[in-house]
Amino acid sequence: MLERAEVEVLLTLAKELHFGRTAEQMRLTTGQVSRIVKRLERRIGADLFVRTSRAVALTPIGASLVGELTPHVAGIDNAVRRAIEAARGISGMLRAGFLGAAAGQLLLKAVARMGARYPDCEIHIHEAQVHDAYERVFGGTVDVLITALPVHGVRVGPVLLSEPQLLAVPLDHPLVGQAEVTREVLADHPVVQMPDTLPEETRLYRIPATTPSGRPVPLGPKADTFPEILALVATGKGVFPVGEHAARFYPRPDIVYLPMPDAPPVRWAPVWLAANETALVRAFADCAVEAAAPAPPRQEHVADPGNTRARPR
Template identity: 75%
Template sequence: MLERTETEVLLALAEELHFGRTAERLRLTTSQVSRTVKSLERRIGAPLFARTSRAVALTSIGARLVEDLRPHVKGMDAAVRTAIEAGRGVSGTLRVAFVGAAAGQLLLKAVALFGSRYPDCEVHIHEAQVHDACERVYSGAVDVLITGLPVRGVRVGPVLLSEPQFLAVPRRHRLANRTKVTREVLADHPVVQMPDTLPEETRRYRIPDTTPSGRPVRHGPKANTFPEILTLVAAGQGVFPVGEHVTRFYPRPDITYIPMPDAPPLQWAPVWLDTNETGPVRAFVTCATEITASPASTKSA
């Protein structure tokens, strides 16, 4: 029989194909992941992963084991959730969080609908900051977080809001009179950096390493919260890509927001841990999806 940790390491490494990312996702050390895999391989008597200095890949035996295990693990998790929900229903306490004003508006609407349907479930609302939002989900401090995508290592619900990007610049900046800019300007001006506690793919989606033509993006100072980011922009220490909602929720006399039409849209969605997918979590995600189903409600967010 496999221990739960062994199964989680095997399945996560099969998806990530990277020991460091697997360790981060499971909140283990890289050496713990390596020891677990070696222990499994000794018990099975064959390599499950082929490792080189540059890549990790499943062997044929490893791929077959993962394929056979995955539906059983999902079935066991579903059976436990079903038993819990049969005993409790949608009740108890649900901890929900948001990052930023747009996510906050979406969350409030979802909470209102959820409360009307499930009055026996108490909802606790939390505001998360850029630097600690994902950690709150990974640690189990919150059950559901509405945040910007992409986010790794979590279950991602339907996209609730998709918006174009703008570039925040100081009011007196030489770009401030432009009607639009392209991502190429990120090579010409320092860009305020998001905290390292955010997953790398989240940071790189917003602030790429290079512009579309391949020029390196200039790094500016690092910030931990969104108000801090805007303050650094206003102080002339850098520019920063933002979503369209920021132009409405964060108007400032010392900052100008310029459309950046060649940048990919910013998307917002509920995320939660696979291991924490309960009846209340699923019910809340359903409510959040319903309140953004009509074009009018999405626009009003």
């Protein structure tokens, strides 16, 4: 069995790939880190790191060990944290925001679970718009926001939902009638633009500057909210890539949603400022993950005439 200190040294060194920085983080000397690693290698019977005068790198065995240990260590840490929080009690006010209908559904499920688990918490729900969603996070008016990724400069929780992209086009658009489209069609039609207040990486993930073949994507008019985006699409001002949920939550007689299978998925997750991370925020993220998990399949049972116990069908 590995001691916790040995595991922490191993994982820290695997991340830093530098004995000095690892020693500093672990509050050890470089010699102590080196001795711990050598002790681990003797116990395992193989080198875990390749050391040269210029670099440190994981061996294949070391990389495999680190890859298998990491989620287990995280699980132990999370279990201990939840036990501490349960013992101390989690209370206070949490300002939770969401961007879009899919995020709203995820948030409501998380809030319901939070209310059942932490009755002393007070949760205020805020609907964000495309133009102000991240300003609310960076400005501190919401503590946590469920939104589409990617977002940099914040802590990103686990992905709660990953969905395919569709292309929203007006009812009379030339593409209507096709079973699916590719990202190449973005070069042939103006694309409604999201506001500049969104991080650039977020905008480019959804609306690339060029198609996969390198053709430029023409810029359409800008919109500040999702209803404005759909209004511009419906009036023929441009097309717009959306998550699959839009076809369910925003059905319109003047818009058609076409599958775009070569586009990357739209991923939704809770995000928050590192400086604002609290036990309450972490508890909300945990509840959101649990609430977003698919329900286990219901197991049916049939009576067994030869046995008084039921057995699965």
